[in-house]
Amino acid sequence: xxxxxxxxxxxxxxxxxxxxxxxxxxxxxxxxxxxxxxxxxxxxxxxxxxxxxxxxxxxxxxxxxxxxxxxxxxxxxxxxxxxxxxxxxxxxxxxxxxxxxxxxxxxxxxxxxxxxx
Numbered sequence: 001x002x003x004x005x006x007x008x009x010x011x012x013x014x015x016x017x018x019x020x021x022x023x024x025x026x027x028x029x030x031x032x033x034x035x036x037x038x039x040x041x042x043x044x045x046x047x048x049x050x051x052x053x054x055x056x057x058x059x060x061x062x063x064x065x066x067x068x069x070x071x072x073x074x075x076x077x078x079x080x081x082x083x084x085x086x087x088x089x090x091x092x093x094x095x096x097x098x099x100x101x102x103x104x105x106x107x108x109x110x111x112x113x114x115x116x117x
Contacts, residue, residue, distance in 0.1 A: 006042030
């Protein structure tokens with residue numbers, strides 16, 4: 001699934017301040033639903049998770065998890081935040097959790113098939 005990038009700063013702050021969140025074991029999904037425009041995604045990993053190399057690796061894993069999900073989602077701004085266990089778990093478990101968090105948040109389309117642009 002391809003999605004537009006959410007760049008940091010004010011857009012992340014808006015999602016964190018005005019949006020909702022779903023907490024999982026390996027990641028946190030922060031989201032703010034919008035009327036139009038498809039899915040825009042951003043990825044975050046705090047400094048407590050390690051140095052720049054480790055944090056970049058965690059963000060790349062989250063980006064690939066989102067990319068691997070099927071298409072069919074409502075318009076929203078999404079920020080996926082890595083947690084400590086994100087780096088040590090298998091990709092399939094990360095993908096399962098991401099799908100579960102998107103379902104819980106109501107971001108999946110009515111068909112339940114996945115995400116859309």
